[in-house]
Amino acid sequence: MAFAKAIRERLSGNEAVATALKQINPDVVAAYPITPSTEVVHYFAQYYADGEVNTEFVAVESEHSAMSACIGAASAGGRSATVTAACGLALMWELLYVASGTRLPITLAVVNRALSGPININNDHSDSMGARDSGWIQLYAENNQEAYDNYICSVRIAEHKDVQLPVMSCQDGFITSHAIENIELLEDAEVKKFVGKYNCDFNMLSGTPTSVGPYDTPMFYFEHQYQRAMAMKNSKQVILDVYKEFAKLTGREYGLFEEYRCEDAERVIVVLNSSAGTAKYTCDKLREKGEKVGVIKIRVFRPFPLEELAAALSKFKAVAVMDKADSFSGIGGPVFTDVRHACYELENRPHIINYIYGLGGRDVTEENFVTVYNALAEVVKTGKTGEIYRHVGVRGV
Amino acid sequence: MNYVKDANLNLTWKEVAPGGTILGGGTSLAVNTGDWRVYIPKFFEENCTHCMLCFPVCADSAIPVNKDGKREDFDFMHCKGCGVCYMVCPFGDSAVKKGSAKVAITWEKEDK
């Protein structure tokens, strides 16, 4: 099959997302800079100043305003986008719910960074994981290529008639956002064709007077929330369809999650974002020694691929779910609780343990994953799950 | 089902407007909020000097003013009976003796 021409480039994760944004050429980008996502806004402001985009670029005074401006623009029928991280995402919080509840297909690039305090500017997932229940679709990326690809796909997913929900595309702050790596870009025209034109059913500029976000009484609010929940459920198929179409264009095939060397695996690590790469590298090395290990990398965390993951996990003996954010519930991180929940109905459940790792930019190494695989070996050997809420890479534990 | 006129309590989740977005202007015309009223003002046109002190203070824009600059009777579909109009009226029964022949606005418990 012939794929679209690939442009061989080397870009940081931030420049990759900025490039995707440039090629998508949204009607409105409203953004406020925050480390480590600042570069995306910086690059985009440059494209805007150089006349490379037709976008209305709004340099707002806060992230609360950024999301508000995107909501306004989307209500007026515009394709709108923004970028943020950490405390910036937290400041958007109220509006995240407004955006998804009002069913506005805004796209947001999140460059994952720890939520203080004490203050920390480095990577973990406490920002986007905190927003997991805000009604946004969440996509996660291992590297600059996936950050670029996810962002382009996110526009189509968000705007699909069966979805009409905003999408946040996440990548790891600094680790991929500031690392230059090889990447294959699409030509501008191909991206333009792929994302198409945004046609919404209703908008405030249509000529018909339109009220967006009016007071919703108890008589109707619950029905609207059920609609939102069903849209999230439906989006799973739409995401798969969009990825399939993207694969036809680029040859890069994506699913809800990726199974890496899982065919005959007994011990598997479930992980998302950049550390998935290091996990794969470790997996390869252990495979060379004959160990039956694998990696599952979650790409789509919202909607959560419950049935699909459960089917995949049913084949394994022991699973470790990695969380780069603690939920401070005392029972493990957010990815863990969902994954473990997914396996409840299985007849042959694997042992499932949780590892909190890499908080606040603590480097995540091959050695960390060896520790986790070894712990799984112990679980398999003894047949006992043991403590489920574990940590790796923290001193004294 | 994006128009207010179509809204009713039989609509299922499949039928309500996505995101609650409403099409068509003048939506307040479709909803009778006057029935929330406990007190009701009454307008006596013959005693009104059309001084225009009352209409700007009405929180519900329920005091219509016609082309000739004269106020008309209350819009009872939207009047909540708060009584602020009768309080500012120089000829309201808070300003002149109750029962006086000069009273322009009275305010009393609505007989429902």
Next chain:
Amino acid sequence: MSKMVEIRWHGRGGQGAKTASLLLADAAFMTGKFVQGFPEYGPERMGAPISAFNRISDERSPLHSNIYEPDYVVVVDATLLSAVDVVSGLKKDGAIIINSEKTPEEFRPLLEGYAGRIYTIDASQIAEEELKNRNLSNTSMLGAVVKVSGVIPEANLIKDMEDSMKHKFADKPHVIDSNMKALQRGMKEVKG
């Protein structure tokens, strides 16, 4: 996986170690390699010890951790030797390249536990002569690294680097010529 070269840079904030690592990634990319170039980020300011990293290979490396067992270590500021264990994890058959007017043998006693190759290059002096600023030693360091590591064929380097610098310094074209001179002197004057 085919051979992957890992390089760790040590410098102080403001000396351009990060920029040098990105330029090296750029140059290696131009020769058809898969590259990673990334700094270790923190609240660094001018003068604080920082590190930056490169992975250069024939296939995409999935690794996203810092580098603990480098093939090459580059020290942009020799005063770091007393503050940072720069040879930590450095492979036996690797090499360390230090910015200094001293000879490699003078550094041997300072690098306890390290028996591998040591190179020096007086990059600050080159920077003073070519760029009129002792602090801009990174391009000549880059030349020295390429020479010692052989990670990029020398023939390609000059042209590729010029292209990279045009990309990197698009808004400061006047610095390109002098940086190219510093780069070539770095390749020529490295001692080992």
